[in-house]
Amino acid sequence: MLIKSIFLYCALVIITTAILTVRFRNPVHSVLAVLVLFFHMAGLYLLLNAEFLAAVQVIVYAGAILVLYLFVVFLVNVKKEIKTDRFIASYKIAAICSFLVFVLLIAGSRSFLIGPSGKWTIEAVNRITHTKAIGSEIFSTYVLPFEIVALILLVAVIGGILLAKQDKQEDFSIHKKRFPQLKEDNSA
Amino acid sequence: MIPVSWYLSLSGILFCIGLYGFLTRRNVIVMFLCIELMLNAANLNFVAFSHYLSDLRGQVLTFFIIAVAAAEAAIGLGIVMALYRNKQTVYSDEINELKG
Numbered sequence: 001m002l003i004k005s006i007f008l009y010c011a012l013v014i015i016t017t018a019i020l021t022v023r024f025r026n027p028v029h030s031v032l033a034v035l036v037l038f039f040h041m042a043g044l045y046l047l048l049n050a051e052f053l054a055a056v057q058v059i060v061y062a063g064a065i066l067v068l069y070l071f072v073v074f075l076v077n078v079k080k081e082i083k084t085d086r087f088i089a090s091y092k093i094a095a096i097c098s099f100l101v102f103v104l105l106i107a108g109s110r111s112f113l114i115g116p117s118g119k120w121t122i123e124a125v126n127r128i129t130h131t132k133a134i135g136s137e138i139f140s141t142y143v144l145p146f147e148i149v150a151l152i153l154l155v156a157v158i159g160g161i162l163l164a165k166q167d168k169q170e171d172f173s174i175h176k177k178r179f180p181q182l183k184e185d186n187s188a
Numbered sequence: 189m190i191p192v193s194w195y196l197s198l199s200g201i202l203f204c205i206g207l208y209g210f211l212t213r214r215n216v217i218v219m220f221l222c223i224e225l226m227l228n229a230a231n232l233n234f235v236a237f238s239h240y241l242s243d244l245r246g247q248v249l250t251f252f253i254i255a256v257a258a259a260e261a262a263i264g265l266g267i268v269m270a271l272y273r274n275k276q277t278v279y280s281d282e283i284n285e286l287k288g
Binding site for chain 1: 189190192193194195196197198200201202203204205206207208209211212213214215217218220221222224225228231232235236238239240241242243244245247248250251252254255256257258259260261262263265266267268269270272273278279280281
């Protein structure tokens with residue numbers, strides 16, 4: 001009963017904050033709503049006996065990814081954002097499409113049957129602790145996907161630097177566009 | 189014991205809210221946030237399956253999805269920054285040229 005009420009609380013907060021994320025005018029408020037959502041998602045992971053993933057969810061998602069989002073949101077002119085339209089013109093078609101996907105997902109999940117149980121029962125995980133169990137799975141069975149993820153992260157680092165890099169010349173031309181009274185600096 | 193269909197329903201609802209936001213919002217940054225919502229819905233499904241099947245495979249996949257989501261956020265926000273620098277806009281319907 002207690003477990004069920006915790007689940008219902010987390011589910012309620014997750015659905016509410018997800019709707020608020022889509023509805024908020026100010027993108028900063030959207031990011032903060034997603035922050036609350038990620039914390040409650042970590043709570044659901046704890047209910048599902050995934051302690052390590054709950055910690056990773058809080059550290060990586062709430063700690064790293066959302067801070068990145070906040071930095072980029074501050075680039076946008078929030079005052080202009082609050083005045084313009086939030087949604088594209090054809091939002092009704094999108095609402096119908098996503099409702100149809102929702103009906104399909106719910107109808108599909110009705111026929112789900114649980115398969116045979118694997119070897120990592122709660123007792124087996126508890127015997128060697130959860131982090132050790134998931135670590136031994138990653139570094140033995142899934143070592144090749146792990147290496148591929150390392151490569152993906154390397155590509156992301158290089159790509160992020162290349163995309164966000166600003167040339168000196170380009171920098172000056174933007175400043176000239178914004179402040180036309182600036183004179184060309186010959187010494188540069 | 190919570191039935192597994194509750195988790196599946198919650199993840200379906202979350203996925204569809206994310207899909208609706210992705211299809212309708214004009215701001216590219218909020219569209220990326222909606223992609224994160226959809227990825228979280230998939231993660232919840234994986235962890236629920238992992239718990240009910242007594243198998244750690246779903247949790248390992250969730251771990252990889254979180255890493256890929258971090259890479260996606262870095263690249264996507266880099267593209268948004270380059271776009272803002274060249275076009276001074278972050279609205280998806282104002283980006284209508286292939287060659288600026």
